[in-house]
Amino acid sequence: MMFAKIDLLMKKLEDRANEKQEVMHIHDSRMTCEECGNTGNSGNSCPEIHEDVNFVNNNYFHPQQNQGWNQQQRPNYQGFTPSDHDPALFIHTSSHGCTLILLYVDDMLITGDDSDYITFVKERLYEQFMMFDLGSLSYFLGIEIASTADGYYLSQSKYTQELIAHSALTDTRTAATPMELNLHLKPMNGLPLEDPTWYHHLVGSFVYLTATRLDIAYPVHTLSQFVKAPTTVHYAHLLHVLCYLRGTISRQLFYATSSQPMLHAYSDATWASDHVERLSITGYCIFLGGSPIAWKSKRQSAVSRSSAEAELRALATTIAEIIWLLWLLADFGVTCADPTILRCDNTSAIQIANNPVKHELTKHIGVDACFVRSHCQQSTIDL
Template identity: 35%
Template sequence: MYLLIYVDDIIITASDQAAITKLLQLLSADFAVKDLGDLHYFLSVEVIKLNSGLLLSQHHYIMDLLKKTNMHEVKLITSPMASSLALSAFTGDPMEDPSLYRNIVGSLQYLSLTRPNLNYTVNRVCQFMHRPLKPHWQAIKRILRYLKHTVSHGRLLHHNSSNTLQAYFDEDWAGCPDDCRSTGAYCVYLGSNLIFRSSRKQPTVSRSSTKAKYKAVANTTAELLWIRALLQELGITHSTPPTLWCDNIGATHMSVNPVFHARTKHVEIDFHFVRNYVADKSLVVRFVPTSDQVADVLTKPLVSAKFHHFCYKLNVRSPPLILKEGINTTPITTPTQDSNSTYESCAAQHNLKTIEKSSNPIWSPNMKIEF
């Protein structure tokens, strides 16, 4: 049984419905508890039940944000940032109202909870909050136009997934035009579910792409091992070591071949940190083509086709047509076989590497209560 508590709201999930009922009875003996039934809405996050799992959406939150900025009737766009855009802290005129910029950026940060495909874009505009310029505000408006286009999209959590732990990581070497620092990013999967992602600039300038890549390897390794320890405390064990997927052959070879170390003294600490876990068989580093490197969408703006390809792999989906607002609000009681087949075929075509399905789901019925 797991509990998520925020002030006076609690989400309870367990594999046994009787255990949830017993806990509610114990809480009711000491507190005024109101059982709200199955989880549908929590902290501006809407929970939509699908055949394949749960879809976390912030539809109403996005609509409120669009109305707040008077962007609810704008033209739609298919990507949040142009692939050729290079924002700078020194190009453009200052905004007349910087507080508006900071307020909207703060709202976008919370939105990235259910929209991991916006992680890099939001991270980029956050870097100019101290002195926002007009080109930065134009970038914000493009993000809002994209949100208008994908207002019903959300983050899908599969209920039928394995316990395989793996991570994709990437870096955009010297991608910042102001200080030439690299942007490192990684996303961690438990089975087919994205459970953690990060996109941030590296603290120092890297003189080679391999050095920047290996910094990202070390950072991702530390995060992956921490997540594995946390999952073990929660009772989730792993029969295989975690896997790191890297699209840099040099960094992949360095992690398994100590001969390369003699020519890479400048990454000595990161090398030994990763190498020890690889030699101990607690970690596996494998090569993945750049076209399948999911973390690429978290390091730089991409063209629309490639952006949407990685959005699917990040489990950013649109709800079934019948659930979209304004089309049909009648709850679905019995899904059709055709819809199941469609989801199965899509999952087969875009399935992440080494992800296997399991008959034992790691999540169970949810309930929300409040005091």
């Protein structure tokens, strides 16, 4: 029965797709499933990417209907094509513009530059759900969104304040940095915690905070390695991160509406920084225009025999992420014509990447070296 309803809905959407076009503003709405009575809060934290796309609508979808939607979304089904690069993304294009539908658990986000078509989608959804328009987006899943004429501000200050309040710290100290410089932690530092529950809770909360706080990505990655058996030393450094967050609670990300749709990235590696397994750590940050959209700090899976090897592995990881972002931007209708500028501070790695000759230095990392070199030659990146 549910599949039949969705089939009829999608057929009506397809018939309507090429009628009108108009620009609208960002909205937030809540819908209730009339059949089951469940409700959900909704919102959106995605910044604008397409210059003409400035309508975003978020709706609650009952999990059973979410499953039915996904099962019905085959390629070219009623005009909506599932993305090859994100299984939760569905795309509809017409002469009037592009409409995107993103499903996340029980939430649906709709955006596009054909606002009349999106209005029609909402009208059809009204037939299946009881919906309430909550106005402009301001808060969603712990992420605060502030909209101005210049762009969007994203932060998690309220979430951070609640985390600090629940931690019951007895002082008001702050820290200038999230972690001490050249700190090397080991599993056996300090005494084992009698009850590691709060350590687990803080690490999990910090992981979620990295959604907007890229400045704590490295310390959170480091401290999360000890969740199995945390010690008093590990817990002290975890509280140090909390003190740092207390002093920087007002920091936020800014996504400018005037930003150009061009990617540029930074890649780095700390060679053999793990003093137990001697593994290196990859770190990268990718920008769209002047705003960061992807970042990561992660241990490499193999031991590197030199800093050049570690940097090449980091470059390969960064390039793979750049390629995926380029594919995703293409689904949004955004084309990056110029090569993505990729910055690296290791001269040896840059020379190996640009040198077409396979030599002694690359025989142990041939796959990563060839992967990086091929995308340099294809002008995917400008190293």
